Structure formats: C-alpha cells, structure tokens
Amino acid sequence: MSETILVTGGAGYVGSHCVLEMLANKYEVIVIDNLVNSVRLEGNQMPESIVRVERLANTKVKQYLNGDIRDEEFLDQLFSSHKIDVVIHFAALKSVGESVAKPLEYYENNVSGTISLLKSMRKHGVTKFIFSSSATVYGDPEVLPLVESLPTGQTCSNPYGRTKHIVELILKDVCKSSPEWSVISLRYFNPVGAHSSGDIGEDPQDIPNNLMPFITQVAVGIRPELSVFGNDYNTVDGTGVRDYLHIDDLAIGHLKAIEKISGKGWNGFNAINLGTGRGYSVLEVISSLLTVLYSQQFILKIVKAFETANGVKIPYKIVPRRPGDVTALYSDASLALEKLLTFRQSSDLLYTRRRTFTVSLLGLPIS
Amino acid sequence: MSETILVTGGAGYVGSHCVLEMLANKYEVIVIDNLVNSVRLEGNQMPESIVRVERLANTKVKQYLNGDIRDEEFLDQLFSSHKIDVVIHFAALKSVGESVAKPLEYYENNVSGTISLLKSMRKHGVTKFIFSSSATVYGDPEVLPLVESLPTGQTCSNPYGRTKHIVELILKDVCKSSPEWSVISLRYFNPVGAHSSGDIGEDPQDIPNNLMPFITQVAVGIRPELSVFGNDYNTVDGTGVRDYLHIDDLAIGHLKAIEKISGKGWNGFNAINLGTGRGYSVLEVISSLLTVLYSQQFILKIVKAFETANGVKIPYKIVPRRPGDVTALYSDASLALEKLLTFRQSSDLLYTRRRTFTVSLLGLPIS
Numbered sequence: 001m002s003e004t005i006l007v008t009g010g011a012g013y014v015g016s017h018c019v020l021e022m023l024a025n026k027y028e029v030i031v032i033d034n035l036v037n038s039v040r041l042e043g044n045q046m047p048e049s050i051v052r053v054e055r056l057a058n059t060k061v062k063q064y065l066n067g068d069i070r071d072e073e074f075l076d077q078l079f080s081s082h083k084i085d086v087v088i089h090f091a092a093l094k095s096v097g098e099s100v101a102k103p104l105e106y107y108e109n110n111v112s113g114t115i116s117l118l119k120s121m122r123k124h125g126v127t128k129f130i131f132s133s134s135a136t137v138y139g140d141p142e143v144l145p146l147v148e149s150l151p152t153g154q155t156c157s158n159p160y161g162r163t164k165h166i167v168e169l170i171l172k173d174v175c176k177s178s179p180e181w182s183v184i185s186l187r188y189f190n191p192v193g194a195h196s197s198g199d200i201g202e203d204p205q206d207i208p209n210n211l212m213p214f215i216t217q218v219a220v221g222i223r224p225e226l227s228v229f230g231n232d233y234n235t236v237d238g239t240g241v242r243d244y245l246h247i248d249d250l251a252i253g254h255l256k257a258i259e260k261i262s263g264k265g266w267n268g269f270n271a272i273n274l275g276t277g278r279g280y281s282v283l284e285v286i287s288s289l290l291t292v293l294y295s296q297q298f299i300l301k302i303v304k305a306f307e308t309a310n311g312v313k314i315p316y317k318i319v320p321r322r323p324g325d326v327t328a329l330y331s332d333a334s335l336a337l338e339k340l341l342t343f344r345q346s347s348d349l350l351y352t353r354r355r356t357f358t359v360s361l362l363g364l365p366i367s
Numbered sequence: 368m369s370e371t372i373l374v375t376g377g378a379g380y381v382g383s384h385c386v387l388e389m390l391a392n393k394y395e396v397i398v399i400d401n402l403v404n405s406v407r408l409e410g411n412q413m414p415e416s417i418v419r420v421e422r423l424a425n426t427k428v429k430q431y432l433n434g435d436i437r438d439e440e441f442l443d444q445l446f447s448s449h450k451i452d453v454v455i456h457f458a459a460l461k462s463v464g465e466s467v468a469k470p471l472e473y474y475e476n477n478v479s480g481t482i483s484l485l486k487s488m489r490k491h492g493v494t495k496f497i498f499s500s501s502a503t504v505y506g507d508p509e510v511l512p513l514v515e516s517l518p519t520g521q522t523c524s525n526p527y528g529r530t531k532h533i534v535e536l537i538l539k540d541v542c543k544s545s546p547e548w549s550v551i552s553l554r555y556f557n558p559v560g561a562h563s564s565g566d567i568g569e570d571p572q573d574i575p576n577n578l579m580p581f582i583t584q585v586a587v588g589i590r591p592e593l594s595v596f597g598n599d600y601n602t603v604d605g606t607g608v609r610d611y612l613h614i615d616d617l618a619i620g621h622l623k624a625i626e627k628i629s630g631k632g633w634n635g636f637n638a639i640n641l642g643t644g645r646g647y648s649v650l651e652v653i654s655s656l657l658t659v660l661y662s663q664q665f666i667l668k669i670v671k672a673f674e675t676a677n678g679v680k681i682p683y684k685i686v687p688r689r690p691g692d693v694t695a696l697y698s699d700a701s702l703a704l705e706k707l708l709t710f711r712q713s714s715d716l717l718y719t720r721r722r723t724f725t726v727s728l729l730g731l732p733i734s
Contacts, residue, residue: 103540104486111533112479119471154521159540166478166533173470173526 004028004062005258006084006126008069008117009091012037013202014132014191014250016049018088020200021251023057027258030082031061034068036093036109041066052199069113072120079124086128086258087121089114092163095209096136096324099160110163111170118174127178128261130254133168133185135243135275135329136161144279145332148187148271158324168271175269182266184257189243189275189331191250202247211242211282218314226314228282230321233328239282241328243275250274256340272339275331286314371395371429372625373451373493375436375484376458379404380569381499381558381617383416385455387567388618390424394625397449398428401435403460403476408433419566436480439487446491453495453625454488456481459530462576463503463691466527477530478537485541494545495628497621500535500552502610502642502696503528511646512699515554515638525691535638542636549633551624556610556642556698558617569614578609578649585681593681595649597688600695606649608695610642617641623707639706642698653681 005022009015010031022029031050041047046064054060063082067074069091092110093099099106114131121127138146139155153165168185175181192212194201202213217223231238253274260266280288372389376382377398389396398417408414413431421427430449434441436458459477460466466473481498488494505513506522520532535552542548559579561568569580584590598605620641627633647655 100540101544103537103544104482104489107478107482107537107540108486111474112482115471115474115479119475122471151521154518162536162540166536169529169533170470170474173467173474173529177468177470 002026002028003085003258003262004030004083006030006032006078006082006087008032008087008089009132010061010064010088011035011047011049012090014188014247015090016053016200017195017247017251018090018254019050019061020053020057020195021255022258023053023059023061025255028062030063030065030078030084032065032067032069032078033091035066049200056195056197056199069117070108072116075117075120076123079120079126084121084124084126086130086261087117087126088130088132088254088258089117090132092132094160096158096160097209097322099158099163100323103159106159106163107166110160111166114167115170118170122178127181129171129181129183130257130261131167131171131183131185133187133271134161134164135187135189135273135331136326137165137168137187138329140326141329144328145277145330146273147332148273148335157326161324168269172269175267179267181268182261183269184261184266185269185271186253186257187271187273187331188250189245189273189329191247192244193246193248195248211285212244215286215314218316224315226286226316227319228316229319229325231318232321235281235328237281237283240325241279241281241330243277243279243330244285245275249276253336253340260340270339272336273331273333274336275333277331277333279328279330286316369393369395370452370625370629371397371450373397373399373445373449373454375399375454375456376499377428377431377455378402378414378416379457381555381614382457383420383567384562384614384618385457385621386417386428387420387424387562388615388622389625390420390426390428392622395429397430397432397445397451399432399434399436399445400458402433416567423562423564423566436484437475439483442484442487443490446487446493451488451491451493453497453628454484454493455497455499455621455625456484457499459499461527463525463527464576464689466525466530467690470526473526473530474533477527478533481534482537485537489541489545494548496538496548496550497624497628498534498538498550498552500554500638501528501531502554502556502640502698503693504532504535504554505696507693508696511695512644512697513640514699515640515702524693528691535636539636542634546634548635549628550636551628551633552636552638553620553624554638554640554698555617556612556640556696558614559611560613560615562615578652579611582653582681585683591682593653593683594686595683596686596692598650598685599688602648602695604648604650607692608646608648608697610644610646610697611652612642616643620703620707627707637706639703640698640700641703642700644698644700646695646697653683 005027007015007019007029010019011033019029019031033047035041035047038047044064044066050061050064069075091113093106135146136156137152138150139153140157152168156162156165171183171185175183214226218226228239230240233240235241372394374382374386374396377386378400386396386398402408402414405414411431411433417428417431436442458480460473502513503523504519505517507524519535523529523532538550538552542550581593585593595606597607600607602608
C-alpha cells in the first residue's frame with residue numbers, strides 16, 4: 001500500500017505543485033489549508049488549485065479539508081481518522097513586508113501553528129516531518145554561496161525569516177529530545193515558474209511580494225509597471241540577486257525527501273538547500289525574459305502589455321529598497337544533488353532544468 | 368486612582384514576591400496562574416502563596432484567576448472586564464533540564480503562550496509589557512560581565528533559554544511594528560532567597576533545578592545530600608559560577624520597571640539585567656553559607672540535617688554536568704542601577720543587599 005502524506009497549506013503555490021507531483025507518483029495525499037493566502041471558501045469546498053491538480057494528475061486527493069493547524073481539535077480528529085506516514089508542512093504566512101507590519105500574526109501562524117501541529121503528530125505517533133523552510137534563515141550572508149552548515153538566524157532582518165529560523169530551532173530540539181523523529185527542512189531559495197500546463201501557478205490575491213508574479217501581472221496588464229526595489233545594492237547592476245529555482249524542481253525535491261525520509265541516515269534534523277546554485281539580479285531576470293520573449297512569438301501574443309515583437313520591453317521603475325531585503329542570496333546546491341537526486345533522477349537535474357526554466361517563467365502555457 | 372497590573376504566573380516563586388511588593392506599594396493587582404509548577408487547585412481557589420502574600424501585605428489582590436495564557440477566550444474575557452495598565456508576564460515553564468526532554472511543552476507554554484497574551488493585549492489596547500527574561504539569552508558567554516548590548520541567542524544551549532530568546536525577538540518585532548508599545552525585558556540572573564518573613568519562598572514540587580532550593584531541601588532533611596553538577600568547569604574551583612540576586616532586589620527591580628514604563632524614554636524594547644554584578648561558584652556559595660550558619664545559631668537549630676554547631680557541613684557529591692549548563696554567568700548590573708534605581712532607592716541598593724543576602728538564603732525565618 002502506498003504511503004499517506006498529510007500536506008498542510010497544500011492549496012498554495014508551492015503546495016499545489018508538490019501535491020501534483022505526489023499524486024503523479026501514487027501517494028495518498030490528504031490536503032489541509034486555511035486558505036489564508038487565497039480566496040476563502042465555505043465548508044470543505046475544494047479550492048480551484050486542488051481541482052486543477054486532480055485534473056492534471058487524473059487522480060483524486062484522498063481528502064481535502066478546510067482547516068487550521070492552530071486548531072488542536074481539528075488536528076486530533078484528522079490524525080485519529082487517518083494513518084499518516086509523513087507530514088509536509090507548507091502552511092504559513094509568507095510575505096516579508098507584511099511580517100514587518102504584522103509580526104504577531106506571523107509568529108502565531110508560523111511558530112505557534114507548527115508547535116501545535118508537532119504536538120498532534122507526537123500524540124498520534126507520527127514522527128516524519130518535511131518542513132518548508134527558507135534561505136532567509138541565513139540572514140544577510142557574509143559568504144556566498146550559502147551552505148547548510150553556516151550559522152542561521154543571527155542576522156535575519158525580518159519577522160518572516162525569524163519564524164522560519166525559530167521553527168528550525170524547535171525542530172532541532174524535538175529531534176534531540178526523541179530519536180524517532182526524522183525531519184527534513186528544505187530551505188527554499190526563490191521558487192518561480194509554474195507547471196508546464198499553465199493550469200496552476202502563483203496567483204497572489206494582492207500586490208505580489210515576489211518578483212515573478214509581479215512580472216507576470218505586468219506582462220498580462222494587471223499592473224502598469226514593475227517595481228524594482230532598490231538599485232543601490234552592492235551587486236553586478238545594483239539590484240538584488242536571488243537564486244531562482246523552477247517550481248518543478250522544487251516539487252521534485254519534496255518528492256525525493258518523501259522517498260528518503262523513512263530510510264537510513266535520515267534520523268534527526270536535516271537541512272537541505274533547494275536552489276540552483278546560481279544567482280541572478282532583478283535586471284538580469286528581466287533581460288533574460290526579454291531574450292525568451294523575442295524567441296517565443298507565441299508568448300508575445302499572449303502577453304498583452306508588451307508592445308510589439310520589435311519593441312518589447314518590460315516597464316519598470318526603481319523604487320526604494322524594501323525593509324528586510326538582503327543584497328544577495330544564492331545557494332550551494334550540492335547537498336540536494338548528492339542526498340536527494342542521486343538515484344532516480346539524473347544527477348544534474350537541477351542544472352538541466354535551470355537552462356530551460358526561463359521559458360516557463362511566466363506560468364503561461366507553453367508547448 | 369492607582370494603576371492596575373495584570374500578573375501572569377503570579378503564584379510562583381518570583382511572581383509572588385513581586386505581587387507582595389506591588390501590593391505594598393498600593394497597586395491594584397490581578398493575578399492569573401495555571402499552577403503548572405505547583406499544586407493544582409479547583410476553580411479559582413487561591414493558591415497558598417497568594418493567601419500568604421495578602422496576609423503579609425495586609426491587603427487583597429483585586430482578583431485571582433486560575434487560567435492559562437494560551438486560552439484566548441479566557442484572556443479576552445479578562446481584558447474586557449478590567450482596565451489593565453501594565454502586564455507583567457512571569458508565566459512560563461522554567462527547568463533547563465526538563466526543557467531538553469520536553470521541548471514542545473516549553474515552546475508551547477513559553478512562546479505560543481506569550482504570542483497569545485500579546486495578541487489579546489493588542490486587541491484591548493494594552494501596550495505596556497514587562498517580561499520575565501533570563502540571563503540564559505546570552506548563551507555561553509565569550510566575555511564577562513554580560514552587558515545588555517551583547518548579542519543574544521547565538522549559543523543558547525537549551526530549549527528553555529531559546530524560548531526566552533525567542534520571546535525577546537518577538538517583543539522587538541512587535542515594538543518595531545507599532546510605536547505605542549513599551550516593553551521592559553528583565554534578564555534575571557539567579558534569583559535566590561525568600562521574603563524575610565519566611566512565609567513565601569521557592570518550593571518546587573519535584574527535585575529542584577536551582578541551587579538554593581536544593582540546598583534548602585538538604586538543610587531541612589528532605590534530601591540526604593546536594594548534587595553539584597560538575598567540578599571540571601574552567602572556574603575558580605571547577606564548579607559553575609552564577610550571579611545570585613536576592614529575590615527582594617528582583618521584586619524591587621520589577622516595581623521600578625512598573626513605575627518607569629509609562630514615562631519618557633521607555634518606548635520600544637528595553638532589556639535590563641537584574642543581577643548583582645558579581646559571580647560566585649557553587650562551592651563558594653556553600654562555604655559562605657557555612658560562615659553564616661556558624662554565626663547564626665538560631666538557624667542551626669532549625670536546620671535539622673546539619674550535625675552540630677561544631678561540625679557543620681553541607682553534604683554534597685559531585686555528579687556529572689547537566690546538559691545545557693554553562694560555565695559562568697554574571698551580569699554587568701550598571702544599567703539597572705542607572706535606569707531603574709536612581710530615584711527612590713539609594714543607588715547602591717543592589718550592593719548593600721548583596722552583603723546581607725546570605726542571611727536569608729535558606730528562605731527560613733530570621734530576625
């Protein structure tokens with residue numbers, strides 16, 4: 001019988017792509033989500049992202065539940081009625097800027113929520129946990145690329161990053177207290193793109209916090225221009241440098257983590273970067289997009305805001321730095337390659353994907 | 368009209384001494400406690416410590432409620448029915464050793480609990496908060512004495528210390544997000560002793576985690592000998608060095624913090640050490656106790672376990688180091704002297720008290 005995976009926050013951008021990958025690989029998947037980052041629905045009505053994931057996978061999730069990880073009764077009920085093998089925990093608030101303005105909401109959802117989830121797991125004997133962490137745990141890095149063994153949390157510049165760091169501290173302490181726990185903390189760099197169907201993707205309800213949905217919204221005419229937050233950073237062109245990882249690679253990273261977590265050598269706390277190992281500045285991303293757009297006439301037809309094939313530009317303006325943003329972040333990706341991708345996937349998977357990821361950057365259908 | 372202070376964890380060792388000081392200074396005091404560290408009681412039956420505090424102060428607390436800070440409805444009800452001016456937050460689990468074995472309980476009580484308390488405060492417009500922090504936030508110190516401006520949290524060796532550090536991070540973020548907050552985080556070194564009446568004191572239900580109640584229990588015959596956790600530390604005699612502060616001084620520190628927190632210059636997050644500025648090793652404490660015992664025949668009569676006035680000894684054995692204990696911790700006490708004690712108290716209060724604190728170390732009645 002295949003394993004049953006509980007996915008918290010499974011209706012969101014990263015969650016839905018990972019659920020799709022799990023369904024395609026014959027896992028039983030139970031999804032819970034409080035839809036805090038998307039359109040709220042009544043009862044257990046299934047959000048559009050999961051409807052589409054089921055259609056793409058041509059199979060159903062075992063159960064979808066509209067619920068909150070801070071609700072202990074809800075969790076107890078859930079763990080009592082299903083035998084869960086692994087929990088993948090995406091549920092979180094995720095905007096750096098908002099976290100500065102509303103720290104208590106971030107600490108409550110991300111920290112208290114995880115504590116309550118871990119308590120329920122322990123109560124019901126579930127001890128395999130994959131955590132949706134972030135490269136922000138490294139803070140403002142003194143050395144690049146960022147390798148997992150570097151200290152974390154010392155220079156986190158915003159509450160969002162601190163919540164991820166604090167959850168990692170809690171997970172380390174839980175693993176130390178009890179040898180049956182296996183935890184993989186996947187430290188995401190910047191996930192971008194969408195499933196090649198174009199049916200699921202990143203669709204924030206408000207002004208996007210991340211570069212790619214912002215570009216997408218400008219491209220399709222929802223917003224008149226892109227805001228570039230600061231061009232006075234100490235980088236190649238003054239704009240911030242990030243390590244953009246295609247969402248498909250991120251989903252495969254999670255799939256591999258599920259496969260591995262029950263095996264030898266994964267007891268205790270394991271942090272693994274999910275990034276490409278290469279950083280790009282905001283302006284480099286815009287310019288590489290332009291190259292793609294020139295060569296992909298079919299995308300140009302869809303992208304209404306771009307003037308003509310001969311005069312393509314992505315309108316942007318330089319605005320002040322956002323509080324909490326760091327200059328540059330990119331990963332040392334070798335641990336993920338060694339530990340997660342050696343068996344089923346070709347070992348250079350991340351790198352081959354990287355060469356093509358700009359094609360699907362916009363989350364639009366491509367063929 | 369005098370100010371109304373909400374005291375969480377007010378029935379405990381530190382809380383009860385502070386409540387006494389507040390009552391003596393005509394504050395209206397509301398005490399809540401879940402009695403997690405002491406004898407559980409039915410309903411809102413008042414714990415013995417508060418009964419005794421009321422008797423010593425010859426006045427009543429405004430209200431005592433048996434309740435938990437993680438219970439949001441309970442807090443909402445409380446803040447709706449009283450106009451609270453300042454919250455003093457003692458409620459916490461506090462054993463270093465236990466925190467290593469039960470990290471989730473520590474994170475839930477100390478971190479999630481504080482988040483829920485802060486959310487209720489904000490909802491009801493209460494923004495003055497005095498936090499019961501700890502010198503453990505400094506971790507294993509590289510320089511001594513410990514001054515407030517040193518980095519915190521980087522080397523905390525146990526979950527208990529991390530919960531205190533994390534709450535400080537949360538408080539800093541809350542203060543940054545909203546200018547109306549005033550927070551004083553009092554970083555306790557090692558509180559010892561008891562009120563001079565001997566009617567209230569430290570009375571752990573289980574094997575004590577701290578030196579003084581352990582000595583007390585040996586002295587009165589509850590335990591046969593004192594465990595000294597390690598004599599291979601790099602200190603004067605190999606035993607751990609701590610900064611022992613008399614509980615009366617600690618209580619006065621809190622009283623001063625209440626007086627100041629509404630005044631100019633206290634907006635935002637303020638960390639203040641409460642210590643004497645001087646460290647003593649475990650063996651030095653035992654030996655200074657012996658000196659006191661020799662000169663205080665009346666104590667010897669009470670202390671049943673000590674053999675005779677001519678052959679006084681405190682039986683102890685060296686046992687292995689406890690996980691999470693650091694070598695030496697003592698404070699730079701000058702900020703507390705400058706900021707909290709300059710007006711009503713003589714400026715050398717902490718120092719004069721220090722000279723006499725051993726007399727009441729045992730928490731026994733002295734005259």
